[in-house]
Amino acid sequence: xxxxxxxxxxxxxxxxxxxxxxxxxxxxxxxxxxxxxxxxxxxxxxxxxxxxxxxxxxxxxxxxxxxxxxxxxxxxxxxxxxxxxxxxxxxxxxxxxxxxxxxxxxxxxxxxxxxxxxxxxxxxxxxxxxxxxxxxxxxxxxxxxxxxxxxxxxxxxxxxxxxxxxxxxxxxxxxxxxxxxxxxxxxxxxxxxxxxxxxxxxxxxxxxxxxxxxxxxxxxxxxxxxxxxxxxxxxxxxxxxxxxxxxxxxxxxxxxxxxxxxxxxxxxxxxxxxxx
Amino acid sequence: xxxxxxxxxxxxxxxxxxxxxxxxxxxxxxxxxxxxxxxxxxxxxxxxxxxxxxxxxxxxxxxxxxxxxxxxxxxxxxxxxxxxxxxxxxxxxxxxxxxxxxxxxxxxxxxxxxxxxxxxxxxxxxxxxxxxxxxxxxxxxxxxxxxxxxxxxxxxxxxxxxxxxxxxxxxxxxxxxxxxxxxxxxxxxxxxxxxxxxxxxxxxxxxxxxxxxxxxxxxxxxxxxxxxxxxxxxxxxxxxxxxxxxxxxxxxxxxxxxxxxxxxxxxxxxxxxxxxxxxxxxxxxxxxxxxxxxxxxxxxxxxxxxxxxxxxxxxxxxxxxxxxxxxxxxxxxxxxxxxxxxxxxxxxxxxxxxxxxxxxxxxxxxxxxxxxxxxxxxxxxxxxxxxxxxxxxxxxxxxxxxxxxxxxxxxxxxx
Numbered sequence: 001x002x003x004x005x006x007x008x009x010x011x012x013x014x015x016x017x018x019x020x021x022x023x024x025x026x027x028x029x030x031x032x033x034x035x036x037x038x039x040x041x042x043x044x045x046x047x048x049x050x051x052x053x054x055x056x057x058x059x060x061x062x063x064x065x066x067x068x069x070x071x072x073x074x075x076x077x078x079x080x081x082x083x084x085x086x087x088x089x090x091x092x093x094x095x096x097x098x099x100x101x102x103x104x105x106x107x108x109x110x111x112x113x114x115x116x117x118x119x120x121x122x123x124x125x126x127x128x129x130x131x132x133x134x135x136x137x138x139x140x141x142x143x144x145x146x147x148x149x150x151x152x153x154x155x156x157x158x159x160x161x162x163x164x165x166x167x168x169x170x171x172x173x174x175x176x177x178x179x180x181x182x183x184x185x186x187x188x189x190x191x192x193x194x195x196x197x198x199x200x201x202x203x204x205x206x207x208x209x210x211x212x213x214x215x216x217x218x219x220x221x222x223x224x225x226x227x228x229x230x231x232x233x234x235x236x237x238x239x240x241x242x243x244x245x246x247x248x249x250x251x252x253x254x255x256x257x258x259x260x261x262x263x264x265x266x267x268x269x270x271x272x273x274x275x276x
Numbered sequence: 277x278x279x280x281x282x283x284x285x286x287x288x289x290x291x292x293x294x295x296x297x298x299x300x301x302x303x304x305x306x307x308x309x310x311x312x313x314x315x316x317x318x319x320x321x322x323x324x325x326x327x328x329x330x331x332x333x334x335x336x337x338x339x340x341x342x343x344x345x346x347x348x349x350x351x352x353x354x355x356x357x358x359x360x361x362x363x364x365x366x367x368x369x370x371x372x373x374x375x376x377x378x379x380x381x382x383x384x385x386x387x388x389x390x391x392x393x394x395x396x397x398x399x400x401x402x403x404x405x406x407x408x409x410x411x412x413x414x415x416x417x418x419x420x421x422x423x424x425x426x427x428x429x430x431x432x433x434x435x436x437x438x439x440x441x442x443x444x445x446x447x448x449x450x451x452x453x454x455x456x457x458x459x460x461x462x463x464x465x466x467x468x469x470x471x472x473x474x475x476x477x478x479x480x481x482x483x484x485x486x487x488x489x490x491x492x493x494x495x496x497x498x499x500x501x502x503x504x505x506x507x508x509x510x511x512x513x514x515x516x517x518x519x520x521x522x523x524x525x526x527x528x529x530x531x532x533x534x535x536x537x538x539x540x541x542x543x544x545x546x547x548x549x550x551x552x553x554x555x556x557x558x559x560x561x562x563x564x565x566x567x568x569x570x571x572x573x574x575x576x577x578x579x580x581x582x583x584x585x586x587x588x589x590x591x592x593x594x595x596x597x598x599x600x601x602x603x604x605x606x607x608x609x610x611x612x613x614x615x616x617x618x619x620x621x622x623x624x625x626x627x628x629x630x631x632x633x634x635x636x637x638x639x640x641x642x643x644x645x646x647x648x649x650x651x652x653x654x655x656x657x658x659x660x661x662x663x664x665x666x667x668x669x670x671x672x673x674x675x676x677x678x679x680x681x682x683x684x685x686x687x688x689x690x691x
Contacts, residue, residue, distance in 0.1 A: 010355060010367040012288075030398040037395060041386045115381035116399050117358040273360040274291065 014270050019262040023119035030118060034126035038101075039133055053137045057093055061085050064206045074207040079237050080149050083142075087233045088205035090138040091164070095171045095225055096196045098131030102175025103192050106183050110276040120269050121262070124176040128168055135164070142236070151238050159235035163228055170224050170254035173261030180268040183275055199223065204230050209242055221246040224253040279370055281451055281482040282333040282356065286365035289326040289351055289506075325351040327506040328365070333484065335370075335450075338477040340497035340514060341486045342521055348506040349486045353377060353453045356484070371450030371482070374400055378455065380440035385429035389420055389439055392428050396443045410446045417468070418442035438465055445472045452476060455486045466670055470496060490518055492670045494663040519564045522660055531655045533561050538578065544649040546586060547641050550618065551576035552654040554637060557624065566660040567632050567678055571625040575639060575654075578618045585613035589642030592623055593652060596676055597634040604640060611642070631678035632661040 024031060043049045061082060068074045069081030076084040102124035106113065109123055146153070182188045202223055204212070209230040212220050221227050221242070227250030230242040242250075326348045333339050341349040354360050356367055357375040382399040383392050393414055397407035407414075415421050418439040420431070428436055444454075454473070473496055477483050487493050493500060493514060500517035502510035510517045533553035536542070541549045555561040557570035565571055573592060579585075591606040605623070638652040661673070665680065 006371060008358070008369040008373065010358060010362060010369065012362050012364045012366070014361065027398075029404045033395055033398050033404075037384060037387060037391070040391075041384065044386055111381055112399070114359065115378045117375070118399055118401075270361040273354070 014267065016263065016266045019259065020119060020121045020266050020269075021262075024121055024125060027119055027122060031122045031126050031129065034122060035129035035133065038126070038130045050137060053134045054141055057086065057089050057138055061089055064089070068206045072207075074211065076208065077239050079151075079239065083145055083150055083237060084208075084233070084239075085206060086138075086142050086145065087236050088203070088229050090135055090142060091167060091229050091232045092200065092203055092205050092225060093138070094131050094135035094164070095167050095228075096199060097134065098128040098168070098171040099175040099178065100192055100196065101127035101131060102172070103178035103182055103188070105175075106179045106272060106276070107189070113276055114273050120272060121176065121265060124179045124265070125172055128172045128175060131171070132164075132168060146236065150236075154238070156235050156238070160232055163232045163235065166251060166254050167225070167228050167232075169258045170228075173254075173256075173258030175261070176265040177257070177261035180265045180272075183272055184268065199225065202226070204233075208239065210240055217243075217246065218249075221249050222253060224250040224257065226250065228254075279335065280332040281335045281337070281370055282484070283368040283370075284329055284331050284356075284365070285367070287326055287329040287352070287355060287362050287367055288324060288364040289348075289355055289360070290322045290324050290363040292321055292323070324506050326355065326362070329503075329506070329508055330365075331501060331508055331511060333482060335482055336477070336480045337499060338473075338483045338485065338497040340493040340500040341484065341503055342488075342490065342493060342500055342517065343503035343509075345488075347503045349503050350377070350455055351506075352503065353455055353484065353486060357453055369451065372401070373451045373453065374444065374447035374449035375453035376400075376441075376444040376447075376455065377453065379437050379444070383428055383436070383440065386427055388427055389415075389424040389431070392439070393443055396440065397446075400444060400447055401449065402447065406448065414439075414442045414446050417445060417472075419465075434462065434465075441465075441469055445469065445476075449481070451482045451484070453484050456488065463669055463671060470670065489670055490522075491661045491663050491666065494518060495666075495670065518660075522564055522658065532657070534655055535576075541578075542651050542654075543580075544641075545643050545646055546579055546581040547588065547643055547649065548578045548580060549575065549639060549641075549651065549654070550578055552637070552639065554655055554657050564660055565657060566662040567630065568627040568662050568664070569659075570627045571630075571657065573621075573623045573625065573637060575621040576618060577621060577641070579614045579616050581616065585615045586644045587611050587642075588614045589648075590621055591640040591642075593638040593640055593650070594630075595636045595638065595652065597636070600676065602635065602676055628680040629677055630657070630659045631673055631675055632659045634658050 039050075043052060046052060048055070064085045065081050068085070069076075105123035105127045106120065112118075113120065178188055178192065202220070203225045209220075209226065227242050227246045230239075231247060233239050234241040241247075329348075329352065341352065343349050351360075353375065354377065355362050356369065357373060357377065359377070382396045384395060387395065393411060394404065394407050397410075397414075398404065402410075415424055418435075418441075420435045420439050423431060423435065428439070431439070452473075470492060473483060473485070477496070483497075485493065485497055497514050499512065500510075500514040501508055502517050502521050510520045532555070533551070535551040536549065538548070538550060541551075543549065552573070552575050553561050554565070554571060554573050556563050556565050557572050575590070577590070579588070589606060589611040591604045593604045594602045596602050635657045636653045637655050637657060638650065639654055640651075641649040643649065666673075
């Protein structure tokens, strides 16, 4: 336990010296444990266990396939629709499930927050980590399908690593901001499902980004997930990469979400125990 | 040079009365609009849980925070633990802090005892390696070994509490904040907890302890701080502070003395009670009485009127707070006639007889062959507990009385 600062100053003024990431690294054990605990508890006493992590995306994929693959027939560039849809869906799910869980994390742990001090940022971050584990399970399925039905594996696959990292970063920032705001205004909890529904359609998950009219693209790519999902799919399946300008725009928004979200969280953090 | 473990300067914590924050955006917007229109702070509903607290606690000290519910003790620990920020002032803490503000608050019901040990240990600031190194000790201390792989939701509340305390008891910090842990478990476990805390402070570490169990406070802490309405009301050796606290507490609703103007006192026939009081035999009225204290009752009685002098038979009536008559007692000598005048009756009640708690004292006055005159409740005695002679039992001492009796032990057969 010798890792802690030996002198602590407790003051009325808040001093935001950093984003709080150092404290997260110090307490990485706790962060990991929270994330694994959520996985464990979620599938405990269920018959299908971890398979449920696959069930939701597969049902959604089935719907998309029916509507966009069979009825609307979007152009997937020769990729089988299930692969095309799944590639978009799993990254989006990682983001949105992570954001949702992160946003509710403070509210769900209010007893803890009122009784024990630990870096509060651990809660939204561990939620993101949990969604990352779910993502890895789904990714395994995607790789199996890829080996069976997809194009040949290429080195461009490695691009998914930075893409997933940026997605997690954007999700952590956005989730932390929503979590902090939820403490102040319960209203925020009502808005989150709306964000999820709009985002699902405003991101190239069920359809390729190339279908978006050029005039709309600058606005479209303000959604950082638009560029990230398109790029993720391109890395996996060799579809068309989004334009570089869109990638930069998306990255900038992601960084902004991360830094802004964490600063907001740090600013409001001290009030949590009193308000919750 | 030894430095203070905790240095608190002008610490103040305010809460807004009522709903602390605006729980909906509408009310937030509404109130900020109102504030703009009315110019000036309209929210005057602040409540100070801590007001200008300044104190320091040296390294290795065991300090108890005592006071009524809502006095601010727990708020102080919360501020010092970093759970909630102060509104003004500051505190400097030298050393790593472990705090146990509510036993078992970090437990997850669906996880096994084993997982919860890890979770709680990590929450309280241990690393996974620390927990692993102490795991066996913790399990051993808790005594729930057989159920360690069972989800804690299936534990009895006693097991749950024991496991929770066991984890905190194995924290390795220089400073430990403990809030009301002795409400936990059975006697032998309580004793184990206290031993552990004693051991903790014996090893030069600092403990700040909040408890309503004043006997445990006395046994564990050399120094106590009395918090009243968010302020430090007394600070010093535990014995003195406890006395002060209990005297103040008794101030409302307790009557260790009562006096009447002549003619106003309870009277019948030719007898009138003018005063009654209780005090320690070697002290004055108002000083604390505990289970070991020798007590003196004094009654001032006026015998009015003329001859012939009646034979007066006084008796003290002692009743428990539950309304049970504990005993009545009159003088050792036969009753005698009282010529007119004012009399002081004094009765000695030895220590080690009453249990701790509150007793009512009344008077029974027989006068010749009239119906006896009974005033069942004149004054109260608040008998405090005493940590000596308890031999590790810190809970309620059962029984209406609490005599200390001689025992002998003889080994009459080696088998």
